[in-house]
Amino acid sequence: MAGENRDAASVGMSADEQARMVEEQMTDDERFSLLVSVMGVNDVVTVRDERIPEGVPMSAGYVPGAPRLGIPPLLMSDASLGVTNPGYRQGDTATALPSGIALGASFNPELARQSGGMVGREARSRGFNVQLAGGINLARDPRNGRNFEYLSEDPLLSAVLAAESINGIQAEGVISTIKHYSLNCNETNRHWLDAVIDPAAHRESDLLAFEIAIERAQPGSVMTGYNKINGDYAGGNSVLLQGVLKGAWGYPGWVMSDWGGTPGWEAALKGLDQESGLQLDIMMWQKEWFTAPLRQAYAEGNVPKERLSDMVRRILRSMFAIGVDRWGSAPEVDLAKHNEVALETARQGIVLLRNDGALPLATGTTARIAVIGGHAQIGVPTGCGSSAVLPPGGFAEVIKVGGPGIMGVGRNLYLLPSPPLAELRKLLPGAEIEFDPGMNPAESALMAARCDIAVVLAIKLDSEGFDDPDLSLPWGQDAVIEAVAAANPNTIVVLETGNPVVMPWRDRVRAIVEAWYPGQAGGQAIAEILTGAVNPSGRLPVTFPADLAQTPRPDLPGLGTPWGTPVTIEYAEGAEVGYRWFAQQHQQPLYAFGHGLSYTTFDYSNLHVEGGDTITATFTVTNTGQRVGADVPQFYLTSAAGEERLRLLGFQRVELQPGQSRQVTITADRRLLARFDGPDGITGSWRMAEGTYQVAVGKSAHDPVLTADMPMRGS
Numbered sequence: 101m102a103g104e105n106r107d108a109a110s111v112g113m114s115a116d117e118q119a120r121m122v123e124e125q126m127t128d129d130e131r132f133s134l135l136v137s138v139m140g141v142n143d144v145v146t147v148r149d150e151r152i153p154e155g156v157p158m159s160a161g162y163v164p165g166a167p168r169l170g171i172p173p174l175l176m177s178d179a180s181l182g183v184t185n186p187g188y189r190q191g192d193t194a195t196a197l198p199s200g201i202a203l204g205a206s207f208n209p210e211l212a213r214q215s216g217g218m219v220g221r222e223a224r225s226r227g228f229n230v231q232l233a234g235g236i237n238l239a240r241d242p243r244n245g246r247n248f249e250y251l252s253e254d255p256l257l258s259a260v261l262a263a264e265s266i267n268g269i270q271a272e273g274v275i276s277t278i279k280h281y282s283l284n285c286n287e288t289n290r291h292w293l294d295a296v297i298d299p300a301a302h303r304e305s306d307l308l309a310f311e312i313a314i315e316r317a318q319p320g321s322v323m324t325g326y327n328k329i330n331g332d333y334a335g336g337n338s339v340l341l342q343g344v345l346k347g348a349w350g351y352p353g354w355v356m357s358d359w360g361g362t363p364g365w366e367a368a369l370k371g372l373d374q375e376s377g378l379q380l381d382i383m384m385w386q387k388e389w390f391t392a393p394l395r396q397a398y399a400e401g402n403v404p405k406e407r408l409s410d411m412v413r414r415i416l417r418s419m420f421a422i423g424v425d426r427w428g429s430a431p432e433v434d435l436a437k438h439n440e441v442a443l444e445t446a447r448q449g450i451v452l453l454r455n456d457g458a459l460p461l462a463t464g465t466t467a468r469i470a471v472i473g474g475h476a477q478i479g480v481p482t483g484c485g486s487s488a489v490l491p492p493g494g495f496a497e498v499i500k501v502g503g504p505g506i507m508g509v510g511r512n513l514y515l516l517p518s519p520p521l522a523e524l525r526k527l528l529p530g531a532e533i534e535f536d537p538g539m540n541p542a543e544s545a546l547m548a549a550r551c552d553i554a555v556v557l558a559i560k561l562d563s564e565g566f567d568d569p570d571l572s573l574p575w576g577q578d579a580v581i582e583a584v585a586a587a588n589p590n591t592i593v594v595l596e597t598g599n600p601v602v603m604p605w606r607d608r609v610r611a612i613v614e615a616w617y618p619g620q621a622g623g624q625a626i627a628e629i630l631t632g633a634v635n636p637s638g639r640l641p642v643t644f645p646a647d648l649a650q651t652p653r654p655d656l657p658g659l660g661t662p663w664g665t666p667v668t669i670e671y672a673e674g675a676e677v678g679y680r681w682f683a684q685q686h687q688q689p690l691y692a693f694g695h696g697l698s699y700t701t702f703d704y705s706n707l708h709v710e711g712g713d714t715i716t717a718t719f720t721v722t723n724t725g726q727r728v729g730a731d732v733p734q735f736y737l738t739s740a741a742g743e744e745r746l747r748l749l750g751f752q753r754v755e756l757q758p759g760q761s762r763q764v765t766i767t768a769d770r771r772l773l774a775r776f777d778g779p780d781g782i783t784g785s786w787r788m789a790e791g792t793y794q795v796a797v798g799k800s801a802h803d804p805v806l807t808a809d810m811p812m813r814g815s
């Protein structure tokens with residue numbers, strides 16, 4: 101039969117037909133064995149789980165295959181920022197990419213594709229055939245501890261980048277998930293969190309991101325979130341799983357729970373196809389659902405045979421469609437090339453927020469430069485949690501941080517071995533560069549005062565399992581920056597954060613750079629941007645608020661309550677996430693979504709728009725400055741049939757020589773011009789009101805340069 105299965109593929113049987121044919125041959129034992137994954141360790145510490153055969157690498161999830169039928173085992177590994185299995189990684193290293201939010205800031209789908217390909221190749225070379233990647237939750241709250249893993253606050257930008265990253269992974273014959281479906285937008289007490297939202301607004305925001313990404317990439321699996329949505333746990337939410345995902349969108353792949361996020365065997369009747377990491381369900385809920393309880397329910401006639409077959413076929417279908425049953429030899433892994441992908445992502449993701457001419461630092465400078473703080477003599481930080489990747493050569497340092505609850509044990513500040521201090525010394529050989537740890541504002545000020553220029557690196561640790569309490573920099577770093585800026589008028593700040601921060605010192609420093617968590621080559625990228633070896637081109641994928649009072653939830657429900665406290669967060673902003681909210685409230689943020697400076701200048705001209713079913717804009721971008729650079733012109737809807745409504749309709753990254761022009765054409769996805777109309781969020785449709793639609797081409801969500809009106813028919 102193993103041979104028969106391969107023959108089926110070679111005679112052109114579809115993945116669905118193949119799945120049906122193979123599933124029909126299976127015993128019930130084989131069927132049930134596909135529905136549960138086992139973590140590499142059985143006590144979340146070190147002991148190898150005895151259900152995992154010798155020789156199988158430790159990973160986040162193992163599902164035995166059925167060799168007699170040509171079904172290989174599934175080996176699941178985290179995640180989007182590189183191949184990693186924290187807790188079970190046994191020294192295995194992989195290329196550590198910059199954070200997802202840095203990729204978001206590149207606005208570059210091609211780069212997403214390359215980083216996906218890199219992750220896919222490294223996963224496959226280690227034998228992992230499911231990559232738990234594709235994190236796409238919208239950054240609704242600037243305190244969310246996992247925003248660094250995700251891409252942006254905008255559904256289109258997130259969908260386009262996630263789709264390319266998934267396409268890159270799956271092109272290597274590795275299944276990718278997309279996660280965490282849906283509205284897993286805060287970490288505070290995430291297992292007890294009820295995320296409440298208007299269903300139509302959900303369709304126009306987080307669900308639209310999933311919808312577009314799934315259309316563009318057909319990920320083999322969808323991972324649910326830990327939270328409830330409108331009262332029902334994501335893992336057993338029939339409205340979202342049966343109604344929207346499998347019903348309205350016709351999704352053919354399988355739905356897996358998050359680790360410890362299976363709400364009960366009944367979830368199988370509501371759309372969940374596989375329980376993940378069964379040991380974590382036992383730890384969380386003192387119960388595991390998809391082995392004995394599901395079998396018992398089946399034996400008692402409470403789970404129809406058709407549903408069992410459907411669960412199994414969905415898994416098989418993705419395996420056959422993506423080809424994990426047809427692996428030949430492992431692809432070649434060129435770590436030097438992969439380092440280039442990490443470096444290029446960091447370069448394109450770094451955002452120059454403010455510059456009054458202090459940057460770039462002249463490469464021939466003989467100035468005395470104080471480099472202060474951020475552990476810049478050691479490396480660059482990375483976000484913490486299941487996405488943290490152990491880079492080649494290991495971490496430069498692991499500083500234990502800790503915290504309450506079960507996530508506190510693994511809360512560490514990981515430093516990747518790319519120290520900005522050494523990289524700056526390389527690129528500025530004539531400068532006299534000194535280092536101060538930024539431990540004490542007065543001490544830092546002493547060094548800053550005797551130098552010509554001060555570069556402060558400020559870091560903030562974000563982690564899965566924790567939301568930030570506020571938007572300030574931790575460890576007294578705001579005070580350090582204030583003291584340094586008071587001592588030296590040429591102060592430059594480099595932020596290495598996973599989220600927006602407030603900047604009480606903003607007007608007292610000459611330049612601000614947001615480098616996010618820039619990955620294993622991050623120090624080099626920071627030095628290249630500061631010295632102009634690379635012209636900054638990143639654009640903010642999230643709005644930087646002036647303070648929390650500007651955001652939809654100045655007080656975050658549940659923040660600070662003990663682990664296990666039930667929390668309800670009403671996402672009352674609905675679809676008006678991020679920049680959309682700021683436009684609706686007529687608020688001016690600290691830095692707008694889409695904002696990012698360059699060492700050259702760009703001009704837009706000749707906007708021409710065409711209507712019909714949707715709107716297409718054509719315009720010209722010109723590099724009007726003296727340096728080669730890349731721009732990201734953005735196309736927005738600003739009002740629809742008399743209603744003020746801000747929506748990113750499209751974007752394009754354009755690289756231009758000085759004086760060079762390029763014509764850009766962007767066609768809007770009609771769903772971004774429309775509203776979702778329907779009471780239950782499932783049965784409705786996208787409707788456009790008749791009237792004049794106003795659009796703009798701009799440099800950010802709040803900086804339109806060219807505008808046009810377009811009359812549209814209602815539909």
Ligand code: BGC
Pocket residue numbers: 160178179232279358359486
């Ligand atoms: C995370 C997932 C991850 C899984 C497996 C969970 O804690 O939420 O994103 O894929 O662990 O490591």
